[in-house]
Amino acid sequence: MTITPVPRVALVGVHGYGANHLDRLVTRHRRGEVDLVALADPAPLAEPLDGVPQFDALDDVLAVQAPDVVVVSTPLHTHADLASRALRAGAHVLVEKPATADLPSFEALLALAAERERWVQVGFQSLGSAALQHVRRRVAEGRIGEVTGYSAAGCWLRTRAYYDRAPWAGRRRLAGRVVADGALTNPLAHAVATVLAVAGAQRLEDVTGVETDLFHVNDIEADDTSVARARLVSGHEVVVAVTLAATDVGEPFVTVTGTGGTIRLHYAADVVVEEVPGRPPLVTRHQRTDLVDDLLRAVRTGERPLSPIEDAGGFARVQDAVVNAPAPRRIDPRFLRRVEFGDGDVGLQLPGVEEAVQRAVTEGKTFTELGLEWAVTAR
Numbered sequence: 001m002t003i004t005p006v007p008r009v010a011l012v013g014v015h016g017y018g019a020n021h022l023d024r025l026v027t028r029h030r031r032g033e034v035d036l037v038a039l040a041d042p043a044p045l046a047e048p049l050d051g052v053p054q055f056d057a058l059d060d061v062l063a064v065q066a067p068d069v070v071v072v073s074t075p076l077h078t079h080a081d082l083a084s085r086a087l088r089a090g091a092h093v094l095v096e097k098p099a100t101a102d103l104p105s106f107e108a109l110l111a112l113a114a115e116r117e118r119w120v121q122v123g124f125q126s127l128g129s130a131a132l133q134h135v136r137r138r139v140a141e142g143r144i145g146e147v148t149g150y151s152a153a154g155c156w157l158r159t160r161a162y163y164d165r166a167p168w169a170g171r172r173r174l175a176g177r178v179v180a181d182g183a184l185t186n187p188l189a190h191a192v193a194t195v196l197a198v199a200g201a202q203r204l205e206d207v208t209g210v211e212t213d214l215f216h217v218n219d220i221e222a223d224d225t226s227v228a229r230a231r232l233v234s235g236h237e238v239v240v241a242v243t244l245a246a247t248d249v250g251e252p253f254v255t256v257t258g259t260g261g262t263i264r265l266h267y268a269a270d271v272v273v274e275e276v277p278g279r280p281p282l283v284t285r286h287q288r289t290d291l292v293d294d295l296l297r298a299v300r301t302g303e304r305p306l307s308p309i310e311d312a313g314g315f316a317r318v319q320d321a322v323v324n325a326p327a328p329r330r331i332d333p334r335f336l337r338r339v340e341f342g343d344g345d346v347g348l349q350l351p352g353v354e355e356a357v358q359r360a361v362t363e364g365k366t367f368t369e370l371g372l373e374w375a376v377t378a379r
């Protein structure tokens with residue numbers, strides 16, 4: 001009988017989204033599925049965990065431990081460096097999305113993972129959903145005829161507290177480093193990654209060109225109301241339209257449009273709606289695999305995980321276009337509405353943006369091409 005050793009796991013970044021990773025790792029640790037050997041964060045936990053040492057930095061962990069897996073849940077511009085250090089120390093890595101903040105560091109991390117023969121799983125958790133396979137299968141079976149286009153739409157609201165929570169929030173660059181914390185590349189990055197996955201355009205070479213149309217409503221450097229249109233090597237186009245200034249917040253979704261119908265994936269809910277004229281909509285619900293569990297399986301079996309770094313290449317192309325685009329244009333305040341929340345937080349909304357997002361994805365046009373007044377007057 002072979003005895004599989006319990007994988008040693010370290011977590012880098014324990015607050016913010018890292019707190020979710022911490023909760024789940026502690027549960028696995030208590031069940032004996034992993035050995036949580038260290039936490040690294042310059043801001044330690046107020047209440048240390050029994051038997052789990054805390055360090056200020058990943059390097060301090062690697063000086064005394066050899067984790068099998070390192071989970072990185074830190075600011076975007078620190079991912080490349082931390083993931084590389086973990087790989088060089090022999091660990092497999094789960095790095096939160098996006099894998100890196102820019103294309104050169106993406107290519108370097110991709111090459112390092114291949115050289116070290118280690119998995120780098122990127123935390124696009126929607127790629128752990130069985131809904132993706134379902135959509136791809138239905139499309140391949142011709143259920144909606146010939147595909148004419150792919151799109152993704154997302155209408156969220158992010159308030160001042162969101163942008164005030166960290167110095168890197170809403171930044172394109174910080175202290176000379178690319179951060180790329182815009183709507184397309186961070187909060188609604190799943191929309192981009194998921195539509196590219198549905199379209200089979202996950203590798204770097206699958207995306208041949210990207211146009212962007214970037215705006216901001218909030219007092220930030222990055223975009224919060226944006227369109228990206230990507231051309232794929234397959235000949236198809238992918239259009240993503242998003243906003244963080246919605247008046248009517250909803251679940252983001254990916255749509256595959258065909259000559260005979262549409263398939264819509266509500267990726268945050270793992271729900272797929274297939275609509276073909278003359279038939280009632282077919283609604284299906286799907287299971288999701290947690291990406292840390294999936295990485296642990298890949299480490300154990302040697303089989304490919306569900307969201308390896310090479311499958312974030314299409315996303316990295318879109319991110320690169322956003323990083324290198326001219327600065328997002330500010331939407332004139334006369335188009336905006338200020339909302340106050342009971343806790344003193346405030347948000348800015350762009351009334352009508354939901355319809356603009358819908359038009360952008362159905363007509364395949366940018367906000368500027370649609371001639372929207374708030375877009376053409378922005379500067």
Ligand SMILES: NC(=O)c1ccc[n+]([C@@H]2O[C@H](COP(=O)([O-])OP(=O)(O)OC[C@H]3O[C@@H](n4cnc5c(N)ncnc54)[C@H](O)[C@@H]3O)[C@@H](O)[C@H]2O)c1
Nearest residue numbers: 013014015016017018040041042043073074075096097166
């Ligand atoms: N998958 C998702 O749905 C999802 C959702 C939200 C955030 N995220 C991702 O999680 C990551 C963290 O985002 P956040 O909003 O929690 O950020 P944050 O800035 O709020 O928190 C990051 C944590 O990392 C720590 N940290 C910073 N630099 C560090 C370093 N060099 N070494 C160790 N720890 C360090 C900070 O002290 C903090 O505890 C980002 O990549 C973000 O995109 C993913």
